[in-house]
Amino acid sequence: MSLISLQGVSKIYDSGEGKVAALQEISLEIATGEFVAVMGHSGSGKSTLLSILGALNPPTTGKVMVDGIPVYDLSIERRADFRSMYIGFVFQQFQLIPYLTAMENVMLPLAILKDSHAQQAAKAKEVLAKVGLGNKLHRLPNQLSGGEQERVAIARAIVNQPPLVLADEPTGALDTKTGQEIMELFRSLHREGLTIVMVTHNKDTLPYVERTIYMRDGRLEADTLSAKTAGAAH
Amino acid sequence: MRLDSIALKNLGRRKAKLVFLLLGITMAIGTVVTMYSIITTMNVKLADTFDEIGANIIVVPKDEDTFTYGGFILPGTRESGLKNDDVIAINTIPNRENIATVSPKALGLMEIKGQRVMAVGVDFPSELRLKRWWTWIGEQPNKMEDLLVGSRAARTLGLQPGDTINVGEQTLVVRAVLAEQGTEEDGLVFANLLAVQQMTGRVGVLDMIEVAAYCTTCPVEEIARQIGESIPAAKVTPLAEAVRARRDVVDKFTSFAIGVSAVVGLIGFLVVMLTMLSSVTERTREIGIYRAIGYRRSHIYEIVLTEATLVGLLGGLLGYAGGTLAARLAGPGIAGMAINIPWNPWLGAIVIIGGVLVALAASAYPSRQAANLDPAEALRFI
Numbered sequence: 001m002s003l004i005s006l007q008g009v010s011k012i013y014d015s016g017e018g019k020v021a022a023l024q025e026i027s028l029e030i031a032t033g034e035f036v037a038v039m040g041h042s043g044s045g046k047s048t049l050l051s052i053l054g055a056l057n058p059p060t061t062g063k064v065m066v067d068g069i070p071v072y073d074l075s076i077e078r079r080a081d082f083r084s085m086y087i088g089f090v091f092q093q094f095q096l097i098p099y100l101t102a103m104e105n106v107m108l109p110l111a112i113l114k115d116s117h118a119q120q121a122a123k124a125k126e127v128l129a130k131v132g133l134g135n136k137l138h139r140l141p142n143q144l145s146g147g148e149q150e151r152v153a154i155a156r157a158i159v160n161q162p163p164l165v166l167a168d169e170p171t172g173a174l175d176t177k178t179g180q181e182i183m184e185l186f187r188s189l190h191r192e193g194l195t196i197v198m199v200t201h202n203k204d205t206l207p208y209v210e211r212t213i214y215m216r217d218g219r220l221e222a223d224t225l226s227a228k229t230a231g232a233a234h
Numbered sequence: 235m236r237l238d239s240i241a242l243k244n245l246g247r248r249k250a251k252l253v254f255l256l257l258g259i260t261m262a263i264g265t266v267v268t269m270y271s272i273i274t275t276m277n278v279k280l281a282d283t284f285d286e287i288g289a290n291i292i293v294v295p296k297d298e299d300t301f302t303y304g305g306f307i308l309p310g311t312r313e314s315g316l317k318n319d320d321v322i323a324i325n326t327i328p329n330r331e332n333i334a335t336v337s338p339k340a341l342g343l344m345e346i347k348g349q350r351v352m353a354v355g356v357d358f359p360s361e362l363r364l365k366r367w368w369t370w371i372g373e374q375p376n377k378m379e380d381l382l383v384g385s386r387a388a389r390t391l392g393l394q395p396g397d398t399i400n401v402g403e404q405t406l407v408v409r410a411v412l413a414e415q416g417t418e419e420d421g422l423v424f425a426n427l428l429a430v431q432q433m434t435g436r437v438g439v440l441d442m443i444e445v446a447a448y449c450t451t452c453p454v455e456e457i458a459r460q461i462g463e464s465i466p467a468a469k470v471t472p473l474a475e476a477v478r479a480r481r482d483v484v485d486k487f488t489s490f491a492i493g494v495s496a497v498v499g500l501i502g503f504l505v506v507m508l509t510m511l512s513s514v515t516e517r518t519r520e521i522g523i524y525r526a527i528g529y530r531r532s533h534i535y536e537i538v539l540t541e542a543t544l545v546g547l548l549g550g551l552l553g554y555a556g557g558t559l560a561a562r563l564a565g566p567g568i569a570g571m572a573i574n575i576p577w578n579p580w581l582g583a584i585v586i587i588g589g590v591l592v593a594l595a596a597s598a599y600p601s602r603q604a605a606n607l608d609p610a611e612a613l614r615f616i
Contacts (some may be wrong), residue, residue, distance in 0.1 A: 056526055057610040076236060077530045086526020095523050099247035101238075107235035109527045120235055156527070 002065075003051060003195050004030040005165060009062030011048050011218075022048040024218045028199060032163070035190040036108065037206060040215035046199045047168060049215070053197060054087050054166045055079045084112065088157030089174070090167035094149040096141040096156075101136040102128060102148075106155045113160075127155040131185060147178035154185060158194070158221045165189070167198040171205055183208040237533060241540035247512070255509045255545050256552065257418035262502020263553025264560065266495040267581065271561035273491035275573045277449050289337070289364060289444035291458050292471045293324070302474065316440035320465050324445060327460040337364045337448040340427055341433035346391050346399055353423045355430025358382075364446055371409030378426045380409040386420040388412075402433060443468075444466050478511055499592065514604040521604050522612025531605035538604050541588055542597035552587025554582045 001171055011023040017092045023045045038046045051057035052064060055071045064071045066086055076081055083089075088109075106124040106165065115123070128134055131151040133144075141149055150170060157165050170186070171179035179202065187208050190196050206212055207224070214222040245252050295315050316338075324336050340355035358375050362368065372395030375382045383393050388411040393399075399407040406425065414420055431437045447457045458472040514521070521534055561575045 013469065041558075051610045054526065056613070078530075080525065080528050080530045082528075083526065087528075089526050091526075092522070095519065095613070097520055097523070099243050104235055104239075108240075108524070111235040111237055112533055114368075116235065120366055128477075160528075 002029040002066055002199075003032040003034075003066075004028075004064075006053075007063045009047075009052060009059045009064060011052065011057070014062045021218050026218075026220055027105075028213065028220065028223065032195055033190075033193055034211055035196045035209045036198065037209040037212045037214060038197065038219070039201060039203075039212055043199070043217075044215040045218040046215050048218075049100070050166050050197065052200045053164075054089060057085050057160075062071055069109055080108040084109065084160065085111065086162050088160065088165040090153050090157045090165065090170050092168045093173055094151055094153045094189070098141050098214070099185040099218045101138045101140055102133060102152045102155075105141070105152055106159050108156060108177055109160045109184070123159055124149070127159045128152070130158075131155045138187065144173075145178075146174050147181060150174060150178075150182050151185065153180070154189075158189060163195055165194055167196065169200055169202075170198060171200065171202050176204065179204065238540045240545065243535075243536050244322050244517075245273045245541055245544060252545070255506060258505030258509065259502050259545060259549030259589055259593060260552040260556060262498050262505070262592070265498040266556035266586055267554055267557025268538060268564070269458050269491050269494050269498075270562045270581065271558060271575045271578070272565045272568055272573070273487055275561075275565065276571065276576050277487050279571055279573055281614060288305055289335075289385075289446050290449065290473045291445040291447055292473065293443040293445060293461060293465065293468045294465055294471075295318070296469045313559050315436070315444060316465070316468060317511065318438045318440065320440065320468065321580060323464045324443065324461055327457070327464050329447075329452045329457055329460055332448045332452045332457055333359055333445065334350045334448055335363050336426060337444045338359045339444065340430045340434065340436065340439065341441045342436075343585050344401055344423060344425070344430075344433065346393075346401065346423070349391060350421050351387055351391070352421070352426050353430050353433070356424050357427050357606060359422075361424070364444060368415075369413040370410035371413070374406070375409040375424070377407075377409075378429055379404065379406050381406050382410050382412055382424040383408055384412050384420040384422045385411045385414040385422075387423055390421075395440070402431065404429060486605075499569065503592055504594045506542070506545070506593050507599065510597045510600035511603065513541075514538065514600045516608040517604070518612045520606060521607050522609045525607065525609035526613060530570060534607075535601050535606040538597055538601035542593040542601070546590035546593030547586060549593065550586035551582075553589060554585045557585075558582075 003091065006026050006028050009026040010021065013020045013022055013087045021061070026049065026151055038049060040046045048057065052059050053066075054064070055064075058072045065081075067213075069086075071079065071082060071124060094219065097108065101119065107120045108121040113221055120139070125134065128137055128151075131154055133148060133151050136144060139148075140207060141152070144152065150173075154165075154170075157167075167186070171182055174182060183205050186196055186198070198205070210226055212222075212224050212226070213220060214224075263544050293316065310590050318338065321336050323334055323337050329331070335358040338357060342355065343350050344353035359382070362374070367390050370382060381399070384389070386410075388394070393411065395408055395410055406429070412419065412424075419578045420587045425433075428437070431439065433485065436490060445457075445461065449457070454472040462468065462470040523533060524537075558575065558577055558581075566575050
């Protein structure tokens with residue numbers, strides 16, 4: 001069953017020197033529970049695609065459905081509610097709030113819900129333990145390594161238990177070994193049933209995903225299943 | 235974690251900005267409090283001082299047969315004049331605490347060196363308190379036999395301080411000659427009240443009473459009405475001119491205070507607005523993250539306006555405390571008079587609420603900017 005459905009999605013920016021097509025007629029389906037990598041060179045449109053999937057950036061044309069909801073038919077405030085319920089973001093460069101501790105950063109998505117402080121704290125502790133930071137709850141981001149900050153960012157993305165996690169270059173700021181650890185973490189989350197769409201240009205991450213979408217100049221160039229997934233499909 | 239915790243922690247993290255923000259609002263509110271405290275206290279003091287100088291109420295007998303003295307209408311028949319006890323009656327009206335000075339007067343014609351001059355019997359301490367602008371050559375008159383002679387009368391009669399005069403059976407001494415006033419007082423001779431009453435054979439009878447009343451807490455018309463009730467035989471006239479002059483002086487100070495407060499308040503408003511705007515600009519990415527993880531615009535408003543409220547509260551409190559302390563310390567020096575500025579809890583409540591409102595108003599535009607940030611743009615997806 002498709003969790004995400006894009007039909008003829010285009011995004012055209014007015015750059016001041018003329019119109020630039022960041023995405024052109026993209027149509028794709030992503031099923032519930034898939035782990036998808038979106039690859040492509042800089043400027044290929046992969047980050048724009050991610051922001052459109054994340055209900056942050058309305059397409060110029062086309063339809064975006066997530067769990068059967070026409071995302072861009074929602075009002076701006078309802079779209080914020082949608083993001084709160086459906087989407088967990090892992091941003092480039094972690095994007096943690098520097099003056100909040102690891103636990104407080106993870107509690108941020110819960111601050112706008114009706115959970116009590118105790119419930120929020122319990123959930124935050126649980127996910128931080130899950131990502132291996134149960135002993136660093138009260139550290140500020142600058143007291144954590146890059147890998148640890150990435151784990152906090154992942155914990156923040158999953159604390160609401162959204163069905164979909166969107167990750168933008170999650171290993172981009174990490175060394176190879178830490179990058180592998182983070183990909184292992186994503187794999188274990190995926191095995192729990194989470195749908196993950198990850199933008200990357202790091203080919204080392206591909207063994208962890210089920211499906212890779214290649215983009216070039218705003219178009220889908222290729223859409224491939226990993227050997228293991230393809231084997232399983234056959 | 236609640237939205238106000240985010241606001242509080244953000245303020246705590248940006249200490250330099252917080253200090254700058256607090257300084258702006260504290261100085262604005264502090265200056266307003268200092269100005270207000272000094273000027274309101276000074277206004278009362280000034281108004282009271284103004285009220286003490288010169289009469290603002292004239293009491294004369296209800297008598298249609300009148301003549302003019304010093305520009306005022308005086309009774310001609312003078313048999314049913316005012317009594318000495320009426321001075322006590324004035325000092326026992328309901329608003330007696332508003333009575334600053336009561337100066338009774340008896341009039342009579344006195345023959346000096348073969349010439350008839352108008353003598354005004356006064357209680358010298360009261361009269362001199364009322365006529366603070368008077369200056370004289372000689373000693374201050376105070377005794378029963380003392381005379382204070384107007385400058386023209388002294389010239390006409392050839393009198394000098396120290397001269398002795400026999401009037402009827404009394405021997406009087408010219409204690410001082412009044413400096414030229416340019417009024418009818420220059421042609422008068424001021425003597426002790428009882429001496430004039432004895433000389434005219436009207437002991438205990440008064441022709442006029444001049445009253446200086448403090449009009450800050452009670453209008454002069456009301457005090458005049460109370461005196462009229464207390465002395466039914468008297469015609470009591472409030473002097474509109476004196477009241478108007480006093481009000482003009484007080485109004486000028488009040489306008490000055492309002493003007494300075496408005497300018498300083500505007501500066502404080504701009505400081506808060508610019509600081510909050512720069513804070514929002516610095517936090518573009520952070521706000522983008524909040525929006526991306528599902529915060530509504532109203533949540534962003536709440537965070538920014540909570541910060542403004544906290545700053546307004548703290549700034550209002552510090553401004554009130556600092557402003558009142560500054561007024562207490564510097565007030566007497568600035569006002570050039572001994573003023574006592576009390577802690578005013580009502581003023582405190584008003585300026586703290588005012589501080590919050592100013593901070594909120596100054597943050598309205600920055601919070602709107604923050605709430606309307608495009609998250610995709612803020613996170614550089616575009």
